[in-house]
Structures are given as structure tokens and as C-alpha cells.
Amino acid sequence: MKTAILALICLQLADSAAVFDRNYTKPYVLKKTWVQNFIKFQYIFEGNQQKPKIVPLGCSPTNVDSDDYLKPGETSIEHDFLFSCEEGEDGVLNYEATACIDAYGQVMHPGEKRSLSNGTVVLHCNIYGGALKKVVERAAGCYFNETIYSEDEKWVELQVNPVDSSIDGRLMQCFRPHYSYYESHVVGCVIGKLGVLIGEFGQLLDGSYVKCVEAELGHVSLKQVSVDELQCNMDDKTFAHASQWTDEKKGANMKCNFGHIVKESCVIGNETLPIGQEVPVSRGCIFLCHPQTNVYICDNYLPEFQVVDTESEDLGPIEGNQVVVEQPDKKKSLKTVFKF
Incomplete structure (x- = not known):
């Protein structure tokens, strides 16, 4: 009889065993949990007086009540966005997108952009209408080396042909013929800080004269000329x-x-x-x-x-x-x- 009474007391103590909130300060008795608007809540009875109380436990990316949920401060990647479970100063939990995920799985913070499809497409991550969104638009210009150049803008592409040592690079320019697609064209030769347009002359640091010629489409080089050709x-x-x-x-x-x-x-x-x-x-x-x-x-x-x-x-x-x-x-x- 004494053994049965002792077992009953132990069971009663187990049922009323105390658990702790996130701050580990007050004893609670675990009760029912549920999920509403991606936030997981728990209904508890607090203290010896069994005062009922509802507390948020974390965030549920699936919006379904389960043991798999995010604790405050944790993140999850869903639908090409990085979602964060954040707790405010008032104890309220928020589950919202805080960054974008690009096509390569890299995080894009608000205000950042990526060039895709060989620079012809630009992916923006920004806040539009109060919500974080990914916006894809066609690039307005020519793309080279992670940079988009506007119409008529020039830039230098370093020489990739090791056989031709007459130039250090090609002078490029962005064109938009007939208001259609943007095109990158070779327009000149570059050696050091000197740029010479195709068909034009220039003078090197040693005093010699050169002319930029296009032997074949897209391939340019500098040709030595005499001063008489500059008449x-x-x-x-x-x-x-x-x-x-x-x-x-x-x-x-x-x-x-x-x-x-x-x-x-x-x-x-x-x-x-x-x-x-x-x-x-x-x-x-x-x-x-x-x-x-x-x-x-x-x-x-x-x-x-x-x-x-x-x-x-x-x-x-x-x-x-x-x-x-x-x-x-x-x-x-x-x-x-x-x-x-």
C-alpha cells in the first residue's frame, strides 16, 4: 500500500514538473501548442496559481505545428528568399524575408544586384511596396567584367592574344543600332595610357608613330608608320x-x-x-x-x-x-x- 501511494505521488510530481521560458526565469507547465501566421504559440499555466498565459516559442516556415521550427535568431531559406525569425524588444516574434537568394544560391541583401545571362539581364533585390522582392530587368547597356556600360560609353579589354604584343588591349564602345539590342564593338587599340581609334594615328613614348588597323573583324593591332603618312x-x-x-x-x-x-x-x-x-x-x-x-x-x-x-x-x-x-x-x- 505504501509503495502504491509513493508511486502515485511520483506520478503527480512528474505531471507538474516545471519547465522554463526562453529566459529560463519562471517555471511553467507545458500545455497545448499551435501555429498562426508562421508563429508557433504555446498555452501554459504559470506558477503555483496555474495562471493561464500564451507565449510565442518560435517561427514555423511551413505554417504547420510540428517539432521542426525556428528559434528566435535562426534563419531559413524558402522560395528563393532568406527568412529570419526575429524577436522584438516587446517580445513579439516576426517571421519575414530579410534577403534574397540569387540563381547561384548566394545571399543578396536589399539594394544589391546581380548580372545574369552574360550581362543581358539584371536581378535586383530591393524593397518594393513595403515588401522584399526580386525584380528581373533587361540590362540597359553592354556588359563586361561585372560592369554595365551605357550607350556610346568606352572601356578597355585587356589583350588576350599572346602572339600580338603591339597592344595592351582593345578599346571597346557600346552601340545600340536602330534602338534595338546593345552591342559591344571594337573601336581602337590601347597601349599603355594611349588609345588610338581604328584607322587613326598615334605617337608612342619613344617618339615613333603608329596606326591602329583591324586585320580582321574584332582583331586590332598597331602598325608602325612614317611621319610622312601623317600629312x-x-x-x-x-x-x-x-x-x-x-x-x-x-x-x-x-x-x-x-x-x-x-x-x-x-x-x-x-x-x-x-x-x-x-x-x-x-x-x-x-x-x-x-x-x-x-x-x-x-x-x-x-x-x-x-x-x-x-x-x-x-x-x-x-x-x-x-x-x-x-x-x-x-x-x-x-x-x-x-x-x-
Whole structure:
């Protein structure tokens, strides 16, 4: 009889054995558990007075009550997102996506992006409308070495052909022909800090001259050339590279620069005007020193000008034009513009 009573007392003590909350401070008696909105709750009776209380235990990624759940601070990967079970200062648990998972299983934090499909697609991980989302969009530009270059932007691709030592890399540029797909094109040669476009000339540090040539599509190299190949031709005359002269017919100071004729300044009488400067001239006109042509802006009709059927020659400054020292009270409007 004593043995039976002792066993009954032991069973009663086992039923009322105390367990502890997450802070391990108060004794509780375990009761029913359930899951609501991915949070696992437990209904308990607290203390000797058996006061009922509901406490959150953790997070359930499956939203089903089971022994497999996340404790506060733990994470889980579900549906290409990283979910975290976090406990606030008020003891409330939250189960929400805190990061994205890319196609390679790597974590993407909000604000990060990845380039996919050889750079033609960009994956964004960001907060949209208060929720973390993954957004895929087509890349607006050309992709190279984890970088997207916009239209007309240039970059350098290092030389990959060990046989050709004439260049250090290829000069690339992003194009978008006919507003369609973006395309990367080879546009020049690079050696050191010098970039030379295809078909153009350059000078190396040792003083020698080179030309960038494209032997076959996409393959460029630098070819040694003589200084004579850098000459300029104009009006049946030949000018050496780096030479300068004054063209009285065009009213301009010229220079031969790597095979190209460059207009450096304008000349009216004894006055030399830099490119871009506007000055008042005689006959009530304004003269603009343009890098390609001479521009006269006049309010009044000039009888010496007539419409011609064929393209006229470049006449340069109007004969007898002189720079007016005093600025007119009223700047001339662009009523009549002559370019020649």
C-alpha cells in the first residue's frame, strides 16, 4: 500500500514538473501548442496559481505545428528568399524575408544586384511596396567584367592574344543600332595610357608613330608608320604633320594634326579670335568663330548675298569686314544666319 501511494505521488510530481521560458526565469507547465501566421504559440499555466498565459516559442516556415521550427535568431531559406525569425524588444516574434537568394544560391541583401545571362539581364533585390522582392530587368547597356556600360560609353579589354604584343588591349564602345539590342564593338587599340581609334594615328613614348588597323573583324593591332603618312592635303597643297599656317581665304589659322586639318582660331583683319568667341563686326552683324565654318549673324539684308543654285565656295570673312570696338546697345537676333 505504501509503495502504491509513493508511486502515485511520483506520478503527480512528474505531471507538474516545471519547465522554463526562453529566459529560463519562471517555471511553467507545458500545455497545448499551435501555429498562426508562421508563429508557433504555446498555452501554459504559470506558477503555483496555474495562471493561464500564451507565449510565442518560435517561427514555423511551413505554417504547420510540428517539432521542426525556428528559434528566435535562426534563419531559413524558402522560395528563393532568406527568412529570419526575429524577436522584438516587446517580445513579439516576426517571421519575414530579410534577403534574397540569387540563381547561384548566394545571399543578396536589399539594394544589391546581380548580372545574369552574360550581362543581358539584371536581378535586383530591393524593397518594393513595403515588401522584399526580386525584380528581373533587361540590362540597359553592354556588359563586361561585372560592369554595365551605357550607350556610346568606352572601356578597355585587356589583350588576350599572346602572339600580338603591339597592344595592351582593345578599346571597346557600346552601340545600340536602330534602338534595338546593345552591342559591344571594337573601336581602337590601347597601349599603355594611349588609345588610338581604328584607322587613326598615334605617337608612342619613344617618339615613333603608329596606326591602329583591324586585320580582321574584332582583331586590332598597331602598325608602325612614317611621319610622312601623317600629312594633310587641302586645296591641292600638302602640309606636314604638326605644321601650322594661316588660310587667308577662310580667315582661319590651321594646323595639321595626325592627318587631320584642325581650325585653331579665326582671323579678321589684324584680329585673332579663339574658337567659340562672338564679336560685333561692321554692317551691323555679329561674327561667331566656329570650329568648322565662319558664321555671320545679321539683322539686315546684305545686298552682296544672293541665293545660288550650286554649292558656293567657302568665301571666308566678308571683304572689308572689321571688328567693331564698341558693343552695340542691342544684341542682334538670329533672323538671318549665313554659314560659309
